[in-house]
Amino acid sequence: SISLLSKKRNLPRIQVGRWIQNFRLSGADALKRRRVKRSFSVEFKVDVINYYQTHDESLAEVSAKFDVNSCQISLWRTAFNQYG
Incomplete structure (x- = not known):
């Protein structure tokens, strides 16, 4: 279980859950670290938000589809709603 694994490895339960969800949505490549920081165009960000x-997809599904961290999408959405 997620709880047992997180206790055994001394990791936050929510992080282990995210890793499992990412693996289920995108496979093993979703767990690899990126070596280069990526930058995204404004058009790409707006397309993802739209x-x-x-x-009718979850944030996790959209982030897997566009290969972007779900937290990043939330930040883009917040900034878009505040500043246009």
Whole structure:
């Protein structure tokens, strides 16, 4: 179970759950660290936000589809809602 694994490895339970979810959605490549920091165009960010808001998919599913961290999508969405 997630709880047993997180206790055994002394990791936050929520992080282990995220890793499992990412693995299920995108496979083993989702768990690899990126060596290069990526930058995204404004158009890409708006496309991702629009897709998330117009499709009946979870944030995790959208982040897997676009290969972007779900936290990053939330930050983009917040900034878009505040500043346009």
